[in-house]
Amino acid sequence: MARALYLLFGVLAYLVFFATFLYLVAFVGNVPQAPVTVDRGGAAGPVPLAVAINLALIALFGLQHSVMARKGFKAAWTRIVPEPVERSVYVLLASLMLILLFAFWRPIPAIVWSVETPALVYLLWGLFGLGWLIVLLSTFLISHFELFGLSQVWGHARGAEAQAPVFRTPFFYKRVRHPLYSGFILAFFAAPVMTAGHLVLALGMLAYILVAIVYEERDLVGLFGKDYEEYRGRAGKLIPRFGRGG
Template structure:
């Protein structure tokens, strides 16, 4: 296949990936901000609704965690050309996330609701977290969170290499700033229903576990430079910055 044809196909795939990935993330951000909502009300009982929500969460965790493992990537290379691996992950994650958001069942059991100044404080934390997440995403321009730039670059020049270790911007304060800001967004909702509490606990646990597992992969991939980075910068909580102040 000619290089120009490769690049045209790559552009189409990258555009689809960008639209679905960005759309799912924006909807997810709305979910985090507004509190849980139900798009498709299945009329389930309280317990069954929570079990379904937990199952939906588990499905996303499994898809996401399995596809980032090295053994999966090795097997994927046998069926898919190298530039498309990251985009396959982005498309799959977006699709599963959209299913989670569509099928999520909201509970009428309100456990906590902040009012007045405290509610405003929760909203301010959320806004700051979104800004921090955008900062982290901008820092990842050379790392390419959706792998679209990687796809386009390698389709045009298969020998091109992309730097994957980011240590600037928010990465100077915490090794996983996108996870950190996501945790803040998760817990900054001023209205906690029973289903939202299930969501917060499960997704927070998955993020912490995922960061820990990712550390092992990063140490294997980068070796001593990453181990030095681990010694200098905290994993999820920027406690060293707080101590300095």
């Protein structure tokens, strides 16, 4: 019975994540059908207050996303949460943090830049779409369903033992260590019209990404040792590295 419940919870957590991810694309891209976006629908107010609230929302997401991913936290957390659903709980809480950001985000409409040349507008929208495509493809390259908790609950339901992590560098990962983050950065900054509120989101997420990479790579070195150390020497952090080193 517990295995079936864990599987159901994992599937529901994944569906919440996927819906939240799709809304994030609409939120950042100011899709007209979305009720609230980075530039539309939020409460009005003084700019300093809006900046403070928006940064607090980004920090809240970043803290949850990074702290819960650390090995020490997981060891303590799994004394409370059953190990098969640990990743699903993480994914669900990360989704809830983003939903909270959508709900309380304060638009700041001041224009930072506005591109009017049609060719450049199309180029920026193309880069926006490419960024999200890179994000999604990167998750599948490193096991999408494990990353979002489905593999764990499915394996537990079947009575299969968890497999030890294997160090691999497929496709993007041969040249860049964090293509998923590279895709997010591209998607957040590729905007024909960049408002102050949108820029706060883009810069805030960039700051979170740069901090998160430090802790993630420390964990990866601890997990894979020399293999990952050598990999860092031949692959770029966020920008692909080519040539002999790559």
